[in-house]
Amino acid sequence: MQRIFTFPDDILKQVAAPVRSIDGTLAAFLDEMAQTMYAAPGVGLAAPQVGLSERAIVLDCDSAEERAEGRGRGLLRLINPEIVEAEGSILWEEGCLSVVDFTAEVKRASRVLVRAFTPEQKEVRLEAEGLLAVALQHEIDHLDGKLFIDYLSVLKRTAALAKWKLEAPNYPGYIRRVSLETPDDRRGHEHPEEEL
Numbered sequence: 337m338q339r340i341f342t343f344p345d346d347i348l349k350q351v352a353a354p355v356r357s358i359d360g361t362l363a364a365f366l367d368e369m370a371q372t373m374y375a376a377p378g379v380g381l382a383a384p385q386v387g388l389s390e391r392a393i394v395l396d397c398d399s400a401e402e403r404a405e406g407r408g409r410g411l412l413r414l415i416n417p418e419i420v421e422a423e424g425s426i427l428w429e430e431g432c433l434s435v436v437d438f439t440a441e442v443k444r445a446s447r448v449l450v451r452a453f454t455p456e457q458k459e460v461r462l463e464a465e466g467l468l469a470v471a472l473q474h475e476i477d478h479l480d481g482k483l484f485i486d487y488l489s490v491l492k493r494t495a496a497l498a499k500w501k502l503e504a505p506n507y508p509g510y511i512r513r514v515s516l517e518t519p520d521d522r523r524g525h526e527h528p529e530e531e532l
């Protein structure tokens with residue numbers, strides 16, 4: 337299980353490098369990221385959050401209903417993802433696996449078109465709205481060294497930092513440890529925790 341680096345670790349502020357070659361090592365790393373994401377639990381995870389400053393993300397934003405009916409998109413593993421179109425706007429209450437116990441409303445585009453590569457080296461275009469659109473923007477922000485709290489007003493950010501100071505002793509080295517004990521519990525929930 338990978339460790340999740342938390343705010344204010346420097347790796348979260350770095351602009352991640354483009355992936356130059358898609359190989360088996362990267363594919364295996366993405367699979368491990370997916371395990372970490374499900375175990376956390378979260379609906380998205382970017383490579384810098386687990387210590388690799390490269391442009392790769394995983395997401396699974398399917399609802400329990402979509403999963404049950406087999407009409408979800410399943411696990412998405414995206415390499416060098418890029419937003420090529422964005423329109424509309426939506427306010428979404430966001431959380432982040434790297435920002436412990438804090439959520440806030442962020443304004444995002446309501447629909448995005450993302451171009452990326454899969455671990456099979458296939459170029460894909462992904463149209464998304466709602467949670468998946470928000471999650472894609474949130475994860476791609478991670479690749480640019482940006483956190484959702486960077487969008488907040490000074491006041492809200494100060495509140496977030498104050499809260500973090502209370503939590504920080506629980507995360508020595510800014511590291512969050514994820515355990516595998518109940519990865520399937522979230523499947524039964526109407527709305528999984530939307531941590532990104």
Ligand code: ZN
Nearest residue numbers: 432433434532
């Ligand atoms: Zn995040």
